Structures are given as C-alpha cells and as structure tokens.
Amino acid sequence: MARAPQTLFDKVWRRHEVSAESADCPAVLYIDLHLIHEVTSPQAFAVLRERGLTVRRPERTLATMDHSTPTLTAQVFGGTPIALEAARRQVRELEANCAESGVELLGLTHSQRGIVHVIGPELGLTQPGKTIVCGDSHTSTHGAVGALAFGIGTTEVGYVLATQCLLQRKPRTLAVNVSGELRAGVTAKDLILAIIGRLGVSGGTGHVIEYRGDTMRALDMEERMTVCNMSIEAGARAGMIGPDETTYRYLEGRPRAPQGEAWERALEAWRALPTDAGARFDREVDLDAAGVEPMITYGTNPGMVIPIGGAIPQRPGDAAFGQALAYMGLTPGEPIRDQPVNVVFLGSCTNARLSDLRAAARLLRGRRIAPGLRMLVVPGSQQVKRQAEAEGLDRVFLEAGAEWRESGCSMCLGMNGDVVGRGEYSVSTSNRNFEGRQGSGARTLLASPLTAAACAVRGRVTDPRELM
Amino acid sequence: MEPFTTLSSRTVVLPGANIDTDQIIPARFLTTTTRAGLGEHLFADWRYHPDGSPRIDFVLNRTEAQGCRILVAGRNFGCGSSREHAPWALADYGFRAVISTELADIFRSNCLKNGLLPVRVEEPTSAWLIGHPGAQVTLDVAAGTLTLPTGAAVSFPLEAFARHCLLRGLDELDYLLERRNEIEAFERRA
Numbered sequence: 001m002a003r004a005p006q007t008l009f010d011k012v013w014r015r016h017e018v019s020a021e022s023a024d025c026p027a028v029l030y031i032d033l034h035l036i037h038e039v040t041s042p043q044a045f046a047v048l049r050e051r052g053l054t055v056r057r058p059e060r061t062l063a064t065m066d067h068s069t070p071t072l073t074a075q076v077f078g079g080t081p082i083a084l085e086a087a088r089r090q091v092r093e094l095e096a097n098c099a100e101s102g103v104e105l106l107g108l109t110h111s112q113r114g115i116v117h118v119i120g121p122e123l124g125l126t127q128p129g130k131t132i133v134c135g136d137s138h139t140s141t142h143g144a145v146g147a148l149a150f151g152i153g154t155t156e157v158g159y160v161l162a163t164q165c166l167l168q169r170k171p172r173t174l175a176v177n178v179s180g181e182l183r184a185g186v187t188a189k190d191l192i193l194a195i196i197g198r199l200g201v202s203g204g205t206g207h208v209i210e211y212r213g214d215t216m217r218a219l220d221m222e223e224r225m226t227v228c229n230m231s232i233e234a235g236a237r238a239g240m241i242g243p244d245e246t247t248y249r250y251l252e253g254r255p256r257a258p259q260g261e262a263w264e265r266a267l268e269a270w271r272a273l274p275t276d277a278g279a280r281f282d283r284e285v286d287l288d289a290a291g292v293e294p295m296i297t298y299g300t301n302p303g304m305v306i307p308i309g310g311a312i313p314q315r316p317g318d319a320a321f322g323q324a325l326a327y328m329g330l331t332p333g334e335p336i337r338d339q340p341v342n343v344v345f346l347g348s349c350t351n352a353r354l355s356d357l358r359a360a361a362r363l364l365r366g367r368r369i370a371p372g373l374r375m376l377v378v379p380g381s382q383q384v385k386r387q388a389e390a391e392g393l394d395r396v397f398l399e400a401g402a403e404w405r406e407s408g409c410s411m412c413l414g415m416n417g418d419v420v421g422r423g424e425y426s427v428s429t430s431n432r433n434f435e436g437r438q439g440s441g442a443r444t445l446l447a448s449p450l451t452a453a454a455c456a457v458r459g460r461v462t463d464p465r466e467l468m
Numbered sequence: 469m470e471p472f473t474t475l476s477s478r479t480v481v482l483p484g485a486n487i488d489t490d491q492i493i494p495a496r497f498l499t500t501t502t503r504a505g506l507g508e509h510l511f512a513d514w515r516y517h518p519d520g521s522p523r524i525d526f527v528l529n530r531t532e533a534q535g536c537r538i539l540v541a542g543r544n545f546g547c548g549s550s551r552e553h554a555p556w557a558l559a560d561y562g563f564r565a566v567i568s569t570e571l572a573d574i575f576r577s578n579c580l581k582n583g584l585l586p587v588r589v590e591e592p593t594s595a596w597l598i599g600h601p602g603a604q605v606t607l608d609v610a611a612g613t614l615t616l617p618t619g620a621a622v623s624f625p626l627e628a629f630a631r632h633c634l635l636r637g638l639d640e641l642d643y644l645l646e647r648r649n650e651i652e653a654f655e656r657r658a
C-alpha cells in the first residue's frame with residue numbers, strides 16, 4: 001500500500017518520536033539541537049544540580065549570550081565592566097554552567113556570538129529536518145530551513161539538558177498559502193505582519209504553520225527567517241518552510257553544516273522532507289502577496305497592524321482596544337502617517353541580518369536622520385557586524401547620525417540598558433509591541449527595516465516608497 | 469511538587485484580552501538567576517507608579533483581592549514570550565490557577581510545570597466569571613470541573629497525563645528519566 005502523503009511537519013515529528021503519543025501520555029520527542037542563553041537557563045542548571053543530574057549530551061547544546069548583554073563596545077570588549085549588575089551575574093553564571101557541564105559557549109567576546117536565532121542558521125547548525133528548541137519563543141525562526149523549531153520554558157530547558165527529550169502533544173497543522181509577487185518597497189516583514197493581521201494574535205494557537213506558495217519559494221533565506229520568526233506572534237508553536245535549492249545554497253559551506261560526503265548524504269535526506277502532494281493540513285489560509293502594502297502596528301500587540309497609508313481602526317465599545325490606544329497615545333480614525341517618532345531601532349532576531357542592514361542603508365545613504373531623533377543600529381551577530389563593516393554599511397549609518405553597536409537583543413526588550421523612554425514613540429524592526437516591551441511606558445510601532453529607515457529620515461511615520 | 473487536588477478561592481478578574489508575558493512580568497525583572505521572589509514584580513507596570521508607589525485603581529492593590537488564589541483573565545492570556553518567569557511570578561504571588569477562554573501554548577505548558585492550573589472555559593462561563601469578580605469558585609482536578617457559587621459545574625479540558633502529574637505531585641522529568649533505555653535505543657537507531 002502506498003504511504004499516505006505527509007506534511008513536512010509530520011515527517012520531522014515522526015522521525016523524532018522516541019515514543020508516540022497515546023491517550024494517556026504525550027509523545028517523547030528527541031531534540032537534535034538545543035540552544036541556550038543567559039536569561040532562561042540558570043534556573044535549569046540549578047535544578048540539575050539539586051537533583052544530582054548531569055547534561056546528557058553536551059555536544060547537542062550550544063550556548064550564547066544576547067538578551068541582557070550590553071551593546072556598547074567598551075562594555076563588550078574594552079575592559080569597562082558591564083554596567084548592569086544583574087547582566088554581569090547572568091553572564092558569569094552561564095560561563096560557569098557551561099564550563100562545568102561541557103556545553104560549548106560562544107561567550108561575550110567570541111567572534112561568532114550573536115542573537116541566538118541569528119547565529120544558529122549563520123553557523124549552519126540550523127538544518128532541515130532537525131528538531132531545535134531554545135528557552136525563547138522566537139526559536140520559530142529556525143523553521144525557515146525546514147526544521148521543527150519551537151520555544152520552551154526553563155523547566156523544559158532542564159529536561160532537554162538532562163534527557164535530550166521533551167514530552168509533547170502533537171500540534172495541529174496550518175498551511176498559510178501565499179501567492180503573487182511582493183510589490184516594490186514591500187518586504188518579508190510586511191508580509192508576516194499582514195499574515196498576523198489576518199490570523200490574529202491567537203489564530204495559530206495549538207498549530208505549527210507551514211508557509212507555502214510561490215511567494216515563499218521566491219523569498220531568500222533571510223527573508224524566510226523574518227517570516228518564521230514571527231509565527232509565535234500569531235500564537236503558533238512553530239513556523240516552517242519546506243527546504244529547497246535556496247535552502248541548500250544558503251547552508252552549503254557554512255562552518256557547522258555537513259561537509260563533503262556527509263553533505264551529499266544530508267542533501268539526499270533533506271530532499272525527501274518537503275510536504276508530499278496531496279498531504280492534508282488541519283487548516284488552510286490563503287493570502288495574495290500582491291495586495292500587501294508596507295505595514296505598521298498602531299497598538300500593543302502585533303495583530304494591531306495596518307497598511308502604512310491606512311487609518312487607525314475604530315472599535316467603539318471595545319474597552320481593551322480603547323486602553324491600548326490610550327497607552328499608545330493614538331486616536332482611532334486618524335491616519336498613522338506623519339505620527340512623530342522619537343526613536344528608530346534597527347535590530348533584533350526578526351530584522352538584523354545583513355540583508356536587513358543593507359536595505360536600510362540603501363535608503364539612508366547620503367541622508368541624515370531627523371534632528372532630535374535617536375536611531376540605534378544593532379547587528380544580529382558579530383559576524384553580521386563584520387560583514388556590514390566590510391561593505392561600509394557602518395559608515396552609512398554613522399554618517400546619517402545613527403549609533404552602531406555590538407550585537408545583541410538590545411532595544412527589542414528593555415533589559416540590557418538599551419531602552420526607549422517613557423511616552424516615546426519608537427519605530428522598531430523587532431517583533432513585539434507589547435506595553436513596556438522596549439522600556440517602561442515606551443510606545444512601539446513595528447515595521448520593516450525600509451520603513452524604519454524612512455521614518456528615521458523624516459522623523460515621522462513615512463511610507464518608504466516616498467524615499468525610494 | 470505538591471499534589472493539586474482541589475482549590476476553592478475567590479477570584480481576581482483581569483478582563484482584557486491578550487495579556488502578554490511582558491505585562492505579567494516586564495523584561496527588566498528577568499535579571500534574576502533564581503525562581504523565587506518574582507511575585508513582587510507581578511504586573512509591575514500596572515501595579516505600581518513609576519516611583520514605586522502602588523496604583524490604588526489596579527485590582528491586585530484592592531483589599532478584596534488579598535488572598536485570592538484564582539486569576540480570571542480575558543482571551544489569549546500569557547501570549548508572547550516563553551519566559552517561565554511569568555508563571556513563576558504568578559505562583560510566587562500566590563495564584564494557583566488561571567482561568568481564560570484561551571491560554572497561550574507555551575504559557576500553558578509552563579503553568580503545568582509549576583503547580584499552576586490552566587483552566588480553559590467556554591465563552592459564557594468566562595463572561596459570567598468576568599461579570600462576578602470575587603466569586604467563590606472551586607476547581608476539582610480529578611473531576612476536571614469548575615463549580616460556580618450558583619452551584620453550576622462546568623468541565624474544563626485537562627489531558628490525562630497532566631491530571632495524573634498534578635494529582636500526584638509528579639514531575640515530567642522523573643518520567644523522562646525513566647525512559648532512558650528507550651532514549652538510548654532511539655539514539656542508536658538515529
């Protein structure tokens with residue numbers, strides 16, 4: 001009998017079942033790659049110590065530091081101590097935990113350090129068909145190569161350290177089918193914001209999304225990562241894209257990708273991964289890419305999003321909506337265009353890869369940011385930083401009046417010293433506009449690197465196509 | 469973990485939808501390397517003024533909220549980050565159950581690992597609870613029921629394995645450690 005057609009997700013899931021789920025018990029799922037960072041791992045190591053356990057497969061875990069670490073060169077390299085005491089403690093604790101357990105650490109001054117979701121693919125560790133977890137919800141980023149990658153809590157970080165496994169119920173599948181060509185000035189970030197606007201912030205709950213269709217096939221790997229990164233903002237466990245020639249070209253020759261004969265073998269296995277024709281998804285949603293405009297958020301979750309030329313919706317009688325807009329200091333029914341902006345943040349695991357920096361630099365070249373505006377450019381990894389400098393992008397940013405930093409999560413979340421002030425408006429290329437996310441009282445508008453650059457130049461919310 | 473069988477308490481209500489983990493515990497409090505003490509910072513930006521004084525209009529600062537161990541929240545509670553600091557903060561504050569029409573996936577899983585019962589109810593029950601803050605309700609893990617002060621009992625979904633762990637105070641790590649032979653066999657196959 002012919003095997004029933006399977007989805008990419010089904011194939012990866014089944015290959016990692018140590019034992020399948022039953023009515024009484026979740027599946028035991030084997031984890032190929034575990035990424036850890038300084039904020040969500042200390043308590044997991046503490047539990048291991050309390051229970052007298054050791055790390056079962058240290059070579060399957062890689063540690064880096066990104067969330068609480070400073071981005072000022074002097075504090076990273078210059079012998080100036082890390083300003084925040086708590087960050088200092090977390091850095092030291094991760095160093096000690098890795099030394100004790102034999103887990104490899106790309107530490108503060110390592111040339112390959114960076115945001116955990118940027119360095120995995122960059123090193124070629126993120127590979128099709130792998131199961132990948134990290135104590136961080138944006139682990140979904142790694143699904144761009146056709147891996148099953150999802151965020152876990154700290155207790156589960158401990159489970160993976162101790163057993164290399166997790167107990168999981170099999171999620172449902174959701175196909176997001178996108179066809180058509182993105183228009184000029186419309187990026188992968190706009191596309192995923194449009195998808196979240198369509199699904200809603202809990203529309204993907206309980207599901208793994210597979211992004212499909214000719215639009216997805218046409219995206220390069222970094223764009224696919226931007227899309228998969230924000231799957232969690234629609235509530236989904238993970239986002240995946242079937243591997244193809246674009247994926248293989250991206251991975252070939254990366255330091256931790258298979259080499260030589262092992263590469264050929266891997267390639268053969270990867271080619272069998274994409275969803276079979278006729279495979280069924282639990283749900284499907286279709287979207288026309290040609291209709292997508294540059295998008296921007298106006299509220300306090302990523303689903304509160306509109307085309308940049310649009311007006312802020314009105315929802316009389318919806319108290320929570322009213323509160324969100326009061327927090328944002330924005331008025332229903334008004335256009336978002338020309339809203340004054342105080343800060344522009346170009347960074348995060350969503351949009352701080354080389355192509356993102358290039359896109360913003362193209363628009364900023366020969367221009368200056370608006371007087372009084374602060375623009376922070378934070379590359380996703382130290383490698384991205386060096387590549388950008390080799391291309392002279394740092395000069396473009398500095399000459400425009402922006403700050404150029406060492407890599408890290410920075411202003412994406414207000415815990416490392418890089419914050420947006422109370423009441424200030426920030427146009428940010430990151431993934432979350434929650435109340436207080438970028439600092440207590442900060443007001444975040446999420447957008448693409450192109451839009452962020454345009455807003456920096458004008459000091460107001462600006463459609464990037466006006467400056468292109 | 470302590471076994472979790474039944475819980476009777478008055479409720480505290482936060483009616484808004486999509487209350488995210490950055491509201492439950494803002495990132496600037498994730499600087500700890502232990503689990504304890506986060507309750508103080510629970511909902512910090514709603515609970516305190518920038519100068520640290522309490523906002524008297526926030527529900528947790530009202531006298532009738534003291535001692536409540538069940539939180540009723542709007543749809544999609546706990547969305548956002550995977551930070552387990554969110555359930556740690558809720559549990560450290562004294563909550564033992566969260567009721568909503570929908571709980572975000574990772575948050576829900578993190579709750580179960582910290583003796584915090586995630587209770588998903590249908591819209592009418594949620595609307596009743598939101599309309600009756602401070603109602604005395606009872607949760608029964610074995611039966612999987614929520615009993616309202618009206619005497620009405622509604623059931624909530626709880627999968628068999630989670631129920632088993634809660635009732636006996638077991639944790640999943642013991643279960644996984646016992647699967648050692650199977651895990652080794654898998655590694656040899658792979």
Ligand code: SF4
Nearest residue numbers: 138348349409412413
């Ligand atoms: S850049 Fe932001 S979203 Fe990405 S891992 Fe860091 S804190 Fe999380």
